[in-house]
Amino acid sequence: MDFSVTDLSKERRHGIMRCEGWSDDCPVSLDILKEVNVLHKDFSGATKQGSVIVLNEIADATLKIFKRLFEIEFPISKAIPIDYYNGSDVDSMNDNNSSGFNCRKIMDKDKWSSHSYGTAIDINPTQNPYVLIDHKKAEALIYPKKGTMFLNRGLHEKGMVEPIVEIFSQYGFTEWGGNWIDRLDYHHFQISWEEIEKMSL
């Protein structure tokens, strides 16, 4: 399959519709999503086939990003669409999986995540964890737990995303969760909400 953009297969559509977050209220139709098939290096340097599901309007840009990541041999643990995890973001993060579309609400909020629009991509959650501040308990929740050892962003370990923030930005993913203030989502790249609102969804 190499690098290509394809429509969602029947099996994929059925898989997505069985996911825990899927409902008739999901903000985009499966008809306007594409599966971007990519090659990537894993942490052992082996070449792997993976895929990422995104909105059709940004499928080509996504393909170009993953071609660049492959060229520079940026390691990605795995890239498996979220229906493999029954839509569980926590399970996907625990498996250090990189993924795009997932119809779900933002953790601890009643608002659709940009993943629900197919306009966000997460890369290597272990090396790039999600840090959610629980103000009531005055503690930080780290997802996945294994990511705790990568909270020091000065480590420059393999698979940490800082060297590729610019590549994502060049192709329209101008928002990086590592720059957020209320929560730090180091593995998260997305199209800005301003751009999403301009799209014909």
Ligand SMILES: [Zn+2]
């Ligand atoms: Zn994300």
